[in-house]
Amino acid sequence: MPAPLKVPALVPISSLEELRVPVNSKVLLVEDSKFLRLANERALSKVGYLVSTAGDGEEALQVASDKLPDIILSTCCCRN
DSSP states (O other): OOOOOOOOSSOOGGGTTTTTOOTTOEEEEEOSOHHHHHHHHHHHHHTTOEEEEESSHHHHHHHHHHHOOSEEEEOSOOOO
16 A cells, blocks of 8 residues: 555645646545535545545545545535
8 A cells, every 4th residue: 555645634626636636546535515525525526536435524534434534625614
């Protein structure tokens, strides 16, 4: 398994290529807006990422422990 990437806490989705996150990597997308979550999930899946989603921090912790993503993308703050 490759060494974990050291990346800033907040990474725009457009930066995945710049960070050299390989296609087929497991991505956990945490977004409280259902519309943005679906739109970003589709965009990431379309280019080949294996996307799991969560709508809040608590759900993200559960999904992360189940799916073991390579990278987690999150909004600045999720409402609960």
